[in-house]
Amino acid sequence: xxxxxxxxxxxxxxxxxxxxxxxxxxxxxxxxxxxxxxxxxxxxxxxxxxxxxxxxxxxxxxxxxxxxxxxxxxxxxxxxxxxxxxxxxxxxxxxxxxxxxxxxxxxxxxxxxxxxxxxxxxxxxxxxxxxxxxxxxxxxxxxxxxxxxxxxxxxxxxxxxxxxxxx
Amino acid sequence: xxxxxxxxxxxxxxxxxxxxxxxxxxxxxxxxxxxxxxxxxxxxxxxxxxxxxxxxxxxxxxxxxxxxxxxxxxxxxxxxxxxxxxxxxxxxxxxxxxxxxxxxxxxxxxxxxxxxxxxxxx
Numbered sequence: 001x002x003x004x005x006x007x008x009x010x011x012x013x014x015x016x017x018x019x020x021x022x023x024x025x026x027x028x029x030x031x032x033x034x035x036x037x038x039x040x041x042x043x044x045x046x047x048x049x050x051x052x053x054x055x056x057x058x059x060x061x062x063x064x065x066x067x068x069x070x071x072x073x074x075x076x077x078x079x080x081x082x083x084x085x086x087x088x089x090x091x092x093x094x095x096x097x098x099x100x101x102x103x104x105x106x107x108x109x110x111x112x113x114x115x116x117x118x119x120x121x122x123x124x125x126x127x128x129x130x131x132x133x134x135x136x137x138x139x140x141x142x143x144x145x146x147x148x149x150x151x152x153x154x155x156x157x158x159x160x161x162x163x164x165x166x167x
Numbered sequence: 168x169x170x171x172x173x174x175x176x177x178x179x180x181x182x183x184x185x186x187x188x189x190x191x192x193x194x195x196x197x198x199x200x201x202x203x204x205x206x207x208x209x210x211x212x213x214x215x216x217x218x219x220x221x222x223x224x225x226x227x228x229x230x231x232x233x234x235x236x237x238x239x240x241x242x243x244x245x246x247x248x249x250x251x252x253x254x255x256x257x258x259x260x261x262x263x264x265x266x267x268x269x270x271x272x273x274x275x276x277x278x279x280x281x282x283x284x285x286x287x288x289x
Contacts, residue, residue, distance in 0.1 A: 026181055030180045030183065030184040033184040034187060036191065037187045037188060040191035044195065050264050052258065052262075052264065053203060056194075056255055060191075060194070063248070067183060071180070079226055079232075089240045099258075100258040103258040104258035104261050
């Protein structure tokens, strides 16, 4: 009769575990150690100076909860709880990736100017230069047209003045 | 034979708990963010591998059958936990968390300087 068996009354239904003598003792030891680990991780979550400390400690809390699920499912004699362990693993990884992006750049989905590699950066630079060159050419053409119109106006005025003088 | 499998499962559980305990001691005792991540990345990965092996052997042995969820979570944790730890450490480095004053080597700093020199034009 182990100590935890009195706390979890459902374990008395597991007939296979009741015939064993070594495994329940180690189950108790592992459960006590895992609870101590949870306390250590929670200490780091509360105290940790950086956000990265808290993130890693919370991910490790998830892993320790997975190990507690393993112990509890051995004690109950069923494999229904293992899906919960798998879901906790997947959610922990996704949370780690999102938190790392958040720590590094301040937002998770970065929609700013991302320079992927040097070739793309050079291509973007050339494209900007080409657009700037097109704008300059357009302005120069407009200026030329305006000066040409002005010249035409001046010539017309001079002709008009010459006509008036002749008259 | 039954006692042999029982002892194997018990030792796997104990080893897993001890690896997790090593991670927990490391996260309390180590002086630096990167040292703590180092302890946790190794400890949690190895501990959960031991736990999942133990429960797989136990389910096959006790007649419940082969539990695919435990094998899947073993493979997934073994692949994803080091990747997540590396990503968090790299993000913390680029965020500017300082190294411990007793650290003797910083290779990533030189690489970052090279990258900055390459990207200085843009």
